[in-house]
Amino acid sequence: xxxxxxxxxxxxxxxxxxxxxxxxxxxxxxxxxxxxxxxxxxxxxxxxxxxxxxxxxxxxxxxxxxxxxxxxxxxxxxxxxxxxxxxxxxxxxxxxxxxxxxxxxxxxxxxxxxxxxxxxxxxxxxxxxxxxxxxxxxxxxxxxxxxxxxxxxxxxxxxxxx
Numbered sequence: 001x002x003x004x005x006x007x008x009x010x011x012x013x014x015x016x017x018x019x020x021x022x023x024x025x026x027x028x029x030x031x032x033x034x035x036x037x038x039x040x041x042x043x044x045x046x047x048x049x050x051x052x053x054x055x056x057x058x059x060x061x062x063x064x065x066x067x068x069x070x071x072x073x074x075x076x077x078x079x080x081x082x083x084x085x086x087x088x089x090x091x092x093x094x095x096x097x098x099x100x101x102x103x104x105x106x107x108x109x110x111x112x113x114x115x116x117x118x119x120x121x122x123x124x125x126x127x128x129x130x131x132x133x134x135x136x137x138x139x140x141x142x143x144x145x146x147x148x149x150x151x152x153x154x155x156x157x158x159x160x161x162x
Contacts, residue, residue, distance in 0.1 A: 005158060027072070036067055041063055087124070094126045094127070095126070096127075096129075097118055
């Protein structure tokens, strides 16, 4: 599956051909959907506008990939589960945390706990944090050092470095 996006900059596109291999992937979700289940697939398909055939094809490709390459998924709240998940990783092993349009669903009185749970994933190894939230796409390295920021379309149809 190939994602495509419009690069809106005179800068060179970042080299993504030499990325490290991930040792494992794990998702944490309050209500994860299973791409192998017909009902879950149909629900996701219903979320795509009928006239948006390109996104529908992309979703079909993504669902096929998800069936062929399953991801370990923990059902529950990241505030409680992230510390337990992180503790299972070997000390010193780098971690990459990604979330998109997640913080707006966290109750305001729990945002500090959510941010703390994400930050604490780096207690036993360096954490790289990639988020697409209200401030666009932000990539931060260990010690919360911001490495890159981008303005983006909500579905990554276009990307522009800041």
